[in-house]
Amino acid sequence: MDEEGVMYLVFTLMMPLIGFTVLQSFGKGGFGIIAAGLLIIDVILVMIMNWADFVLFPIITGLLGITFQPAAGYSIVKGQDSIVMEINGLFYATGFVTGNLFAYSFKQETAPQDEQGKMLQAPDTWERAIMNIDFPFKFHVAAAGLDSQKVRDELEGKRSYQEYQLSKVMQEGKDNMAIEELQRKINIYQTKIDRLSQGERPLASVMYFETTAIGVSEKAALDSLTSQIKALQIAMSSMDVDLVRVQGRELYTLFRFNFGLPTSFEEMALYFDQQG
Amino acid sequence: MDKKLLVFLGLLGLSFILLLIASFIPLSIATDVVKLLILAVAVVANVLAFSSRYYLYMILPLFQQRTRNITLSDQSPYWLSSTSDSILRKEGDDFLATVYINIPLYRSATEMSDEEKLDFAQQVSRLVGISKEPTRFTTQLYVMNKDSYIQKLRDTITMVEEEEAKLVASNAAQSEIERVRGKSAMWRKMLDNVGRGSSLELSSYAALSARGGKEFEAISMVQQKARELMSGIGATFGVSPNIVLGNELLKFVEPEYLIPFSTISEQITKNIQEEVI
Numbered sequence: 244m245d246e247e248g249v250m251y252l253v254f255t256l257m258m259p260l261i262g263f264t265v266l267q268s269f270g271k272g273g274f275g276i277i278a279a280g281l282l283i284i285d286v287i288l289v290m291i292m293n294w295a296d297f298v299l300f301p302i303i304t305g306l307l308g309i310t311f312q313p314a315a316g317y318s319i320v321k322g323q324d325s326i327v328m329e330i331n332g333l334f335y336a337t338g339f340v341t342g343n344l345f346a347y348s349f350k351q352e353t354a355p356q357d358e359q360g361k362m363l364q365a366p367d368t369w370e371r372a373i374m375n376i377d378f379p380f381k382f383h384v385a386a387a388g389l390d391s392q393k394v395r396d397e398l399e400g401k402r403s404y405q406e407y408q409l410s411k412v413m414q415e416g417k418d419n420m421a422i423e424e425l426q427r428k429i430n431i432y433q434t435k436i437d438r439l440s441q442g443e444r445p446l447a448s449v450m451y452f453e454t455t456a457i458g459v460s461e462k463a464a465l466d467s468l469t470s471q472i473k474a475l476q477i478a479m480s481s482m483d484v485d486l487v488r489v490q491g492r493e494l495y496t497l498f499r500f501n502f503g504l505p506t507s508f509e510e511m512a513l514y515f516d517q518q519g
Numbered sequence: 520m521d522k523k524l525l526v527f528l529g530l531l532g533l534s535f536i537l538l539l540i541a542s543f544i545p546l547s548i549a550t551d552v553v554k555l556l557i558l559a560v561a562v563v564a565n566v567l568a569f570s571s572r573y574y575l576y577m578i579l580p581l582f583q584q585r586t587r588n589i590t591l592s593d594q595s596p597y598w599l600s601s602t603s604d605s606i607l608r609k610e611g612d613d614f615l616a617t618v619y620i621n622i623p624l625y626r627s628a629t630e631m632s633d634e635e636k637l638d639f640a641q642q643v644s645r646l647v648g649i650s651k652e653p654t655r656f657t658t659q660l661y662v663m664n665k666d667s668y669i670q671k672l673r674d675t676i677t678m679v680e681e682e683e684a685k686l687v688a689s690n691a692a693q694s695e696i697e698r699v700r701g702k703s704a705m706w707r708k709m710l711d712n713v714g715r716g717s718s719l720e721l722s723s724y725a726a727l728s729a730r731g732g733k734e735f736e737a738i739s740m741v742q743q744k745a746r747e748l749m750s751g752i753g754a755t756f757g758v759s760p761n762i763v764l765g766n767e768l769l770k771f772v773e774p775e776y777l778i779p780f781s782t783i784s785e786q787i788t789k790n791i792q793e794e795v796i
Contacts, residue, residue, distance in 0.1 A: 247572070248572070251527065251569055251572050252569070254527075254531060255531065255565060255568055255569040258531070258534050258535060258538060258561070258565045259562075259565070261535070261538060262538055262558070262561075265538070265542040268541075268542040268543070268546070269541075269542070269546075269551075269554060269555070269558070270546050270551065274551045274554070274555060277555055278554075278555060278558055281555070281558050281559055281562050282558075282562070284562065285562040285565055285566060288562075288566045289565070289566060289569045292566065292569055292570050293569070296570070296573060296574075300574070307587065308587050309581075309587050309588075309589060310587065310588050310589070311577065311588075311589050311590075311591055312588065312589070312590045312591060312592070312593065313591050313592060313596070314591075314592050314593075314594065314595065314596035315592070315593050315594055315595050315596070316595075317596070328774055328775075330775050330780065331780055333775075333780065335774040335775055335777075335778065337774055359637065362637055362640040362641065362644075363633060363636050363637050363640070364636075365636075365640045365643075366628035366631065366636045366639055366640060367628045367636070369628070370627065370628045370629070373660060373721070376660060377717075377719065378660075379659075379660055379661045379662055379719070379777040379778055380659075380660050381657050381658070381659040381660075382657065382658045382659075383655050383656070383657045384647055384655065384656045384657075385653065385654070385655040386647045386648065386650075386653070386654060386655075386656070387651070387652070387653040387654070388648065388650065388651035388652075443648070444648045444651070446647065446648050448647065455774045455777050455778060457778050492573050492574060492576075492577075495576070495591075499596075500655065501596075501772055502596045502597040502606060502608050502617065502772065503597070503606075503608045503610065503615040503617050503728050504617060504653055504654075504655055504726060504727060504728040505653050505728070506615075506652070506653065506728055506729060506730050507653065508653065510653075511653050
């Protein structure tokens with residue numbers, strides 16, 4: 244979580260905290276219990292909004308039947324998982340699926356031999372996956388370069404902390420499992436630092452699939468979209484990738500990406516955290 | 520002050536004030552329910568305050584419109600620049616220009632040796648890291664646009680049918696009528712074959728944006744960025760990328776260009792006919 248997120252969380256949670264301190268003013272009987280219950284619900288909702296807003300938000304809009312018009316002609320359905328557009332009596336439904344192919348872009352632990360094998364197979368696997376798809380889709384990789392020196396300093400700091408932990412555990416002279424775990428972490432950081440030293444640019448990336456289905460009614464288009472997304476998930480499963488349907492505000496963000504992209508890494512990072 | 524921060528502080532302040540009001544109201548049978556109601560509103564304000572970090576785009580229109588069909592924007596999401604080489608949208612006081620760069624890659628893994636496959640995979644990895652600017656690389660599979668071809672076939676069928684009607688009306692020779700009927704059957708069969716299945720095309724492209732206080736400023740900045748990116752792509756793959764112009768841009772932006780209307784309506788009609796039969 245970034246600094247802004249921490250600030251929002253701390254200030255918001257101060258309200259239920261103060262509420263608990265003045266709880267006796269609501270009486271000791273049933274009313275006091277209900278008041279405590281409301282404050283607990285407040286804390287739970289804030290926590291959910293912080294870590295899984297994409298779960299809570301579609302539930303609320305689904306229950307209340309709230310739809311959005313993000314731009315002229317477009318509509319975000321109440322389930323917050325599709326965008327529908329009607330043209331000449333035909334409905335076009337668009338949905339997004341996360342598809343982070345990290346295994347192919349920035350290996351952390353696997354030995355170079357395995358990495359080479361995977362990269363060797365990648366073009367074949369990709370082509371085989373595409374050949375099984377008979378509907379339109381897009382695979383997007385939105386990437387932004389990071390400041391090499393800043394990333395390097397950060398990695399060196401993390402490695403130093405793990406080295407300090409390792410020396411502490413070794414002085415105690417027990418728990419081989421913990422020693423191995425710490426050595427593994429140090430190796431990961433070292434591998435990353437070595438890559439940066441070789442001139443590789445650190446990247447932040449968001450990878451996702453977009454697919455559009457067509458139907459003679461909104462429901463037909465949405466049903467068709469759901470089956471297309473399932474087919475996409477099956478076809479792409481061979482790529483060793485986690486495919487999750489995007490819901491909520493990130494759907495709106497990805498929709499807007501089709502008409503304009505962020506112009507800095509900071510702006511891009513603001514849009515994604517949990518699903519991205 | 521930033522609008523987002525203002526809304527957050529406003530809602531947070533409201534929740535604190537309501538909590539204090541609820542706690543200061545004296546306990547009695549008549550006021551207990553009121554106290555709880557005020558506390559419930561304070562809780563809602565508190566959750567909304569936190570949610571405003573990400574959902575400000577929704578919270579403000581929700582309060583202003585108080586309807587279940589909320590309009591976030593009633594404007595077109597973009598417009599084509601006068602130079603036809605980028606799309607523009609207004610964000611706050613700034614203009615955001617986006618350019619699309621076509622990457623002409625026509626290589627297949629089936630034609631590659633193991634070494635070439637490895638090289639290609641590494642080139643793709645390098646491609647993603649070419650630019651420091653946020654850039655989106657896309658591979659798009661879309662339905663081939665057969666609209667004009669289908670329309671041409673339909674026009675030809677109409678013409679042949681008119682020819683046949685004229686021949687029948689003028690009591691022409693039976694062999695001549697049969698010849699025209701054969702021609703009509705041939706064109707119909709062709710339309711059936713073309714309309715039955717959709718053919719797919721695969722394209723790769725990159726997109727990037729730039730901001731500017733004026734339209735021309737945003738456009739010239741994005742063109743500058745695009746030129747840098749194009750030279751990087753060209754050096755990586757040994758191809759000549761080009762900026763997508765005019766109507767071609769719509770293929771990458773509008774959903775109906777992914778699935779062209781006539782091509783698909785012909786297919787839907789065929790499917791319905793087959794279901795009825």
